[in-house]
Amino acid sequence: MKISVSADMLDGIGADIAEELRKRGHEVLVHGALSDDESNDWARASEAAARDVAEGRADQGVVCCWTGTGASIAANKVAGVRAALCTDAYTAQGARRWNDANVLALSLRMTSLPLLDEILDAWFAADVTDDEDDLASIDHVAKIR
Template sequence: MRISVSADSDDGVARQLVAELGRRGYEVIPHGVLAPEETADWAFCTETAARDVAEGRADQAVVCCWTGTGASIAANKVPGVRAALCTDAYTASGARRWNDANVLALSLRLTSTATLGEILDAWFDTSASQDHTDQQNIRHLGHLDEA
């Protein structure tokens, strides 16, 4: 699985995230501060990572900024992206299950190494719900992208 990863600063778990994804066997596509030839500004590097998902170059993305809020907002501006800002494993699991989120947003300030592992476990171990109502909600979001 290809995971696009962006970070706007080399703080917190930015480098640990890349290492952990690699350790888990994922191919990482780096952006922002993780790719020296690119701009590290949060809106730009997040958009690039989110477009990787929307355009099929990556299966999912993890986008990071100091609070995670800007990265979440920027990613959700890209049609076809459903980004979720997650600070714990329960939220990550719910985002995957009920929202079929395809972009994980993380706070570089709040995410500890232990919490990072728990969030990634929950994110990658959870599949989208097949419940009719949940699927109907996801389809509705796709129509909003077209509006």
């Protein structure tokens, strides 16, 4: 898959996230502190990754900041993006399955490398539900303005 990744700093898993995705065979686009971009603040970096997803340059995104909150808030402002801040594998699986999340938001502070591995395993293994009620909820969210 093509994954667009952003972080506002290289602290914590910021130094590892792009390589962890490459190791899994993904093609990685980078933004913010992971790149030569001049704008490496969490708002602009996360927006750039989210726009890659919304505009088809990437299949999915991973946006990171120290808490994960700013990155997720910024990504969710981009139409067509469903960013989910995930702190564990179960949440990541649920975000894909029940929310059809297309952007994974992570806290650089909270996410250890082993936890990142578990979260990515769960995220990429999960399929979107075929439950009609969940699909209707996903569709409803898409229409919220």
